Amino acid sequence: MQQNLRASLYLMERGIRMAGHGPNGGVADPAITIAQVDNIAFAMDISGGTTLEPSDGDTADPGEQMNYYLAGDLFRNASDGNGDQTILAVDDIEDIRFVYKDEDGTTLDYAALAADDERRRIRSVEIILTAKMGTSPLVNEKQMELRSEIKCRNLGLNDS
DSSP: OHHHHHHHHHHHHHHHHTTTOOTTSOOOSSSEEEEETTEEEEEOOOOSSSTTSOOOSOSOSTTSEEEEEEESEEEEEOSSSSOEEEEEOOTTEEEEEEEEEOTTOOBOOTTGGGSHHHHTTOOEEEEEEEEEEOOSTTSOOEEEEEEEEEEOTTTTTTOO
């Protein structure tokens, strides 16, 4: 359970840290397009038409629109046209929460984050993953929570 939580958290950290990456200026503002308590979506320009080509100034290529959410399992939708992809088939993950913060570390209000102007203020995202296992009469239930705060290094670079 602990290893699955760590691996899931690591993969999400890597992706979210790249939100807004666009060496050729191809990322729409705001780069985080969904900022909900249990769902995050964002764009990044990481490749051209194929994964071997350098970034091309848009976010329409495979893997450049990312979405993380929990629907039974932890899912990552990577905009490759093949639908949702399970990161890890981990039945143990009970809950996922995202907390969005501005440059001062102040937590942003979820209701306000529906507006583009508010999502432009996001500078870091805290992920909180909770797992539970052992729900049978023969095994004691165990619960674990891991959290990590990710500084989104590519957000707010165009602010004046």
